[in-house]
Amino acid sequence: MTAGPADDVWAHVVGQPAAVAELRAAVADPAVMTHAWLFTGPPGSGRSVAARAFAAALQCPTAGRHADGGTCHSCRTVLAGTHADVQAVVPEGLSIGVAEVRELVRIAGRAPSQGRWQVVLVEDADRMTEQAANTVLKMLEEPPARTVFLLCAPSLHPDDVPVTVRSRCRVVTLRTPSADAIADVLVRRDGFDPALAAWAAGAAGGHVGRARRLARDEAARLARKAVLDIPLSLVSLAACLDAADDLVSAAQEEADAAAAALDGAETEAVKASLGVGARGPGVAAASRGAGVLKELEKKQKSRATRLSRDSLDRALVDLAALYRDALVLHAAGDQAPPLAHPDRRADAEELARRIGAEGALRRIDALLACRTALEQNVKPRVAVEALTVALRLPA
Amino acid sequence: MEPTSRLRVVVGEEELLRSRAVAAVRAAVLARNPQAEVHELAAAGLPPGQLADVLAPSLFGGHRLVVVTGVHEAAGALADALTGYAKAPDPDLTLVVVHAGGKRNEALLKAFRAAGAAVDECPKLTSAGDRAAFVRNEVRSSGGRISADAVAALVDAVGADLRALSAAAGQLVSDFGGSIDADAVARFHRGQAEVSGFTVAERVLVGDRAGSLEALRWALQRGVAHVLVADAIADGVRTAARVSSLASTNPGELARVLKMPPWKVKKAQAQSRGWSIEGLQQALRVAAELNADVKGAAASADYALERAIRRIVAIRAQTGRGSRVRSGR
Numbered sequence: 001m002t003a004g005p006a007d008d009v010w011a012h013v014v015g016q017p018a019a020v021a022e023l024r025a026a027v028a029d030p031a032v033m034t035h036a037w038l039f040t041g042p043p044g045s046g047r048s049v050a051a052r053a054f055a056a057a058l059q060c061p062t063a064g065r066h067a068d069g070g071t072c073h074s075c076r077t078v079l080a081g082t083h084a085d086v087q088a089v090v091p092e093g094l095s096i097g098v099a100e101v102r103e104l105v106r107i108a109g110r111a112p113s114q115g116r117w118q119v120v121l122v123e124d125a126d127r128m129t130e131q132a133a134n135t136v137l138k139m140l141e142e143p144p145a146r147t148v149f150l151l152c153a154p155s156l157h158p159d160d161v162p163v164t165v166r167s168r169c170r171v172v173t174l175r176t177p178s179a180d181a182i183a184d185v186l187v188r189r190d191g192f193d194p195a196l197a198a199w200a201a202g203a204a205g206g207h208v209g210r211a212r213r214l215a216r217d218e219a220a221r222l223a224r225k226a227v228l229d230i231p232l233s234l235v236s237l238a239a240c241l242d243a244a245d246d247l248v249s250a251a252q253e254e255a256d257a258a259a260a261a262l263d264g265a266e267t268e269a270v271k272a273s274l275g276v277g278a279r280g281p282g283v284a285a286a287s288r289g290a291g292v293l294k295e296l297e298k299k300q301k302s303r304a305t306r307l308s309r310d311s312l313d314r315a316l317v318d319l320a321a322l323y324r325d326a327l328v329l330h331a332a333g334d335q336a337p338p339l340a341h342p343d344r345r346a347d348a349e350e351l352a353r354r355i356g357a358e359g360a361l362r363r364i365d366a367l368l369a370c371r372t373a374l375e376q377n378v379k380p381r382v383a384v385e386a387l388t389v390a391l392r393l394p395a
Numbered sequence: 396m397e398p399t400s401r402l403r404v405v406v407g408e409e410e411l412l413r414s415r416a417v418a419a420v421r422a423a424v425l426a427r428n429p430q431a432e433v434h435e436l437a438a439a440g441l442p443p444g445q446l447a448d449v450l451a452p453s454l455f456g457g458h459r460l461v462v463v464t465g466v467h468e469a470a471g472a473l474a475d476a477l478t479g480y481a482k483a484p485d486p487d488l489t490l491v492v493v494h495a496g497g498k499r500n501e502a503l504l505k506a507f508r509a510a511g512a513a514v515d516e517c518p519k520l521t522s523a524g525d526r527a528a529f530v531r532n533e534v535r536s537s538g539g540r541i542s543a544d545a546v547a548a549l550v551d552a553v554g555a556d557l558r559a560l561s562a563a564a565g566q567l568v569s570d571f572g573g574s575i576d577a578d579a580v581a582r583f584h585r586g587q588a589e590v591s592g593f594t595v596a597e598r599v600l601v602g603d604r605a606g607s608l609e610a611l612r613w614a615l616q617r618g619v620a621h622v623l624v625a626d627a628i629a630d631g632v633r634t635a636a637r638v639s640s641l642a643s644t645n646p647g648e649l650a651r652v653l654k655m656p657p658w659k660v661k662k663a664q665a666q667s668r669g670w671s672i673e674g675l676q677q678a679l680r681v682a683a684e685l686n687a688d689v690k691g692a693a694a695s696a697d698y699a700l701e702r703a704i705r706r707i708v709a710i711r712a713q714t715g716r717g718s719r720v721r722s723g724r
Contacts, residue, residue, distance in 0.1 A: 237672050238640035241633070378686040382629045385636075386683030389676045 009056045009075055012049050014185045014208050015177025019050060022172060027057045034170040036140050036149040038125075040156055041174025044207025047152040048090075048123040050174060052079060055086050055150060059115035074115060085115035089122045093302030096122070098131040105139045108147050118147040125151035126160035133162045140168040176206035179338070186215055202342045205321055210314075223250060227315045228322055228344050231351055231363075231391060240388040247315055247388075248380050255308035263300045270296050309374055312384070319391075320367040326351035327360040354393055366390035400513035401489050402481060404504055407517025408496040411557040416515040417462055417491060424489050428458035435462045438469035438492075443476040450480055450488065462491045467499040474503045481510040520557065526550045533561050534575065539568035541575040548580040554588030587613040592627030595704070600631050600666040602715070604708040611700060621689040621696040628703065629682035634659065635667035636675040674714035678707050 010020050026033050037054070039047040056078035057063055077083040087107050089096060104120060112118045122128070128136065140149060151169060153160045179201040185208070186197035192215045203224065204211035213220045230243045270292060321340035325348035328336045339345060352360065370387040374380060405416045424431050434449045441463070449461050463469075466477065477492060484490065494504055496518070508514060520526050527546045534541040541549075541564075549567075553559050563584065571579045587594075590613040598607035614624055637653050638660060646664065650657040667675070681703050688699035 236640065237636060237676060240676075241637055241640055373683060373687050376687045376692050377690045378683060379626070379629070382633070382683050382686045385633055386680045389679050392676070 009053050009060065009079075011189070012185075013046055013053050014049075015181030016046065016050060016174050019172050019174050023050070023054045023057070024063075027054070027063045033148075035143040035147065036169040037151070038156075038161065038166060038169035038171045039150065039152045039174065040154065040161075040171060042176050042206065043154060044204070044209055044211075045174040045176055046208055047154075047174060048121075049208075050172070051121050051123070051150040051152055052088075055083075055119045055121055055148075058117050058119060058148065059083060059085060078119075083115065083119075085112040085117065086119040086121060089120075091124050091127050092306065093299055094127070094306050095302075096124070096128045096132050098129060098135055101128065101132040101135045105135055108139055108149070109144055111144070112146050116146070118144070119150060120147065121150045121152075123152050125165075126153040130162070133165055137162070137164050137168070140165060177208060179206070182206070182208055182211045186211060190215070192216075199343065202338075205317070205340050223315075224318060226250070227318050228341060228347065230319065230388070231322060232347060232393070234388060234392045235395075237389070237392070240392050241385060244381065244385040244388040247312065247384050251308040251311040251315070251380065254311040255304045258307050259300065259304045262303075266300065267293070267296060308380070312374060312380060313371060316367050316371050316387075320364050322348060323351065323360045323363045323367070326355065327357055327364070330357045330360065359394070363391050400511075401484055401486065402507060402510055402512035403489065403491040403515065404494065404507045404512045405491060405515045405517060406494040406496060406504060407515075408519040409517045409557060410495075411561065412517035413493055413495070413515075416517060417464075417493060420489065420491050421460060421462070424458065424460045431458040431460055433460045433462075435464065437464050438466045438473060441469070441473055443472045446473060446476055450485070450490070452485060452487070456487070459488045460491070461488060462493065464493040466492045466494050466503060467497060469500055469503070474500055478503060478506040481507050481512065484510070520555070523550060526555065526557075526560065529557060530560055530564050533564035534568055537565050537568045539571075539573040539575060541567075542577060544577040545575050545580045548577050549584060552580070552584035552586050552588055587617075590614040590617055590619065592619060592624040593631075595624050596627040596631035597666070599628055599704050599707050600635055600670075600711075602669060602708050602711045604705065607704050607708065608701065611704060615697060615700075621700060624700055625682075625685045625689040625703075628707070629686055631663075631666065632675065632678045632682045632707070634663040635670060636679060638663040639667040639670060639672065639675065669715045670711060671714045671716050674710050677710045677714065681706050681710070 010024070013020055037051070039051050041047050056075045059074045059078050060072060061074065062072065074083065078086050081088055087104060089100065089104060104122075108118060108120045110118060122136070125133075125136075136149070136151075139147075143149070149169070151161070151165070155161075156166055156171065158166075179198075182201035182204065183194070183197045186192045186201060187194050190212060192200070196215050197211075200211045200215035204214055214224065226246065230247070234240050234243060274292060318341075322344060325339045325341055325344070328339065329345075329348050330352040339348065341348070355363065366387055370383050373383040373386075403420055405413050407413060421433065425433075432453065436446065436449070446463070449459070453459060463477065466474070469477070477490075480490065492503070492507060494500065520529055527550055530546050530549055531541060549563060550560070553563050567575050567579060567583070570583075587610070590610055592614065595607055595610045595614055598610050611624065615621070634655070637655075638649060641649060641652065643649055643652070644664070646657050646660045649655075649664075650660045653660065655663075670678075685699060685703040687693075688703070689696045693699035
């Protein structure tokens with residue numbers, strides 16, 4: 001971590017010295033500033049965190065440098081997502097639609113009201129539909145003078161970002177932060193015990209948010225253990241089907257829990273604003289807002305689907321990493337590079353012994369195929385059952 | 396038996412049977428009292444005052460028949476008025492309430508039953524056997540006879556709609572002068588009216604290539620969505636896999652462990668005969684690919700379904716438990 005305590009806007013950007021230097025230079029010197037930026041990097045590398053920090057530095061009167069280690073009003077509001085001149089799109093559902101983006105473009109056309117820039121931040125720009133991307137493209141082609149676009153996407157692949165958008169953006173590439181950098185920030189910022197922080201950083205595969213969750217949440221640790229216990233348990237068809245069942249229902253439970261926490265309150269809030277259940281004159285004439293509620297329901301359903309898919313995807317990535325460890329150990333033995341799951345070395349060795357390099361590769365392929373299938377809307381249960389059967393250990 | 400009770404409830408989902416029950420009551424009432432007044436009212440939106448009007452004693456005496464249809468849609472006040480009447484029925488009035496089944500206004504039905512109302516149950520005929528019995532009955536009541544294969548062919552071709560079945564049966568009796576056989580049915584009715592994804596899946600799992608492809612074509616012809624067929628196949632394969640992956644063969648125990656209804660377990664057990672574990676594993680993979688294909692991964696969902704069916708049948712034939720016996724012969 002190169003950012004000192006004086007640069008506290010950047011303090012949350014973990015292990016990205018090169019990117020931070022580039023962004024800082026752009027803030028300091030208007031001549032190297034660009035109107036559109038594209039942040040790419042693997043999941044968990046902190047794309048949106050970096051983009052937000054950049055937005056804060058752009059808006060801050062002192063360019064994000066606060067010698068006393070504190071923050072100013074502008075930085076605080078940007079980081080909290082309440083700054084009037086920073087419009088953030090954080091998709092909770094499966095995609096960012098064209099209607100949402102059109103609204104965004106309308107706002108992007110305004111002059112900044114208090115800050116120095118009008119900042120438009122799109123997290124998960126890869127979730128934009130084709131139409132939405134084209135709408136953004138029009139804005140990128142003729143940008144208003146004081147507007148900055150910050151887009152975040154996992155990669156520059158045309159599946160993620162259309163080439164037309166990509167070619168009009170300056171790309172900031174984030175790398176997977178090292179386990180040391182993650183452990184360091186967990187200890188320094190979140191105050192975790194160093195041993196726990198080191199374990200979580202090693203187990204999270206370079207994902208800062210996941211490392212923090214593993215360090216903080218016992219349930220997350222148990223869920224990870226349950227997933228990583230799967231490969232060695234797949235000795236029969238019944239075990240495969242049970243494992244698939246567990247994976248899918250765990251994902252479903254997670255989505256349900258989130259839905260239970262959010263949906264009811266949201267619906268109540270919307271109903272209250274529509275005046276449902278109110279008494280007094282004029283109530284009967286007021287519209288019941290069925291359309292609004294339906295829209296909300298649709299949004300909630302989309303969010304639930306995404307949550308359960310994300311949870312399943314996390315499990316699949318963890319599994320793939322374990323087979324990768326087996327592959328690495330099979331090939332390199334004791335000189336193996338750092339493992340993705342250092343705490344499951346014994347499991348990986350056992351797997352390497354039983355399925356060999358070819359078996360490990362085949363199983364990684366099956367995992368990737370399953371992720372693709374889930375993206376194509378295949379029923380999770382069907383896709384995961386086919387997967388666990390493909391992962392079954394040889395007799 | 397002649398319907399003579401003065402309070403009657405006609406309840407059930409089957410519209411044809413309900414209207415027949417009402418017609419039978421009407422005929423019986425009119426037979427006994429040719430001068431009877433007949434009132435037929437729909438409960439939805441009926442003001443209780445209007446009901447009171449027809450229930451009140453007539454100035455000129457004489458018997459009255461009041462039929463209130465759709466009481467499941469009755470408003471609270473109307474339901475209360477009906478319940479109130481049931482407690483003190485008029486001896487010169489026959490009241491028939493018609494309820495389309497379900498939970499709505501169940502209390503009303505209970506009150507009528509408690510008051511000693513005669514009940515005509517008109518449940519939906521769900522099983523094929525019931526439908527066949529219905530057809531036989533129809534034919535007999537219009538004075539004809541029908542052979543067993545003709546019944547099966549007619550139910551297959553016409554489907555579950557009782558009105559259509561009844562009309563077809565009546566027509567056949569009048570066309571063929573009483574005796575109906577399979578050829579007679581085939582002259583006017585052919586095809587499969589009720590093909591769902593599950594029909595296809597059943598035939599796929601027992602390894603019937605021609606039958607499953609035929610069922611598939613019928614299903615697609617009838618507009619069954621590709622996704623539903625694919626889901627049914629996937630469900631069939633995974634249920635068979637579930638059932639045969641466990642050591643137990645006791646249906647009750649399997650039903651408990653797998654949290655499935657016993658009939659489904661029994662069906663899956665029958666279907667999983669002839670499958671090997673290896674074959675089921677391969678079939679699970681095909682089903683997953685098919686699921687992606689019908690959701691847009693394949694250029695033609697029709698072809699994807701047909702190909703998957705052929706593959707699953709071939710897998711069963713190659714890896715199945717019976718295959719080695721056959722090849723050894």
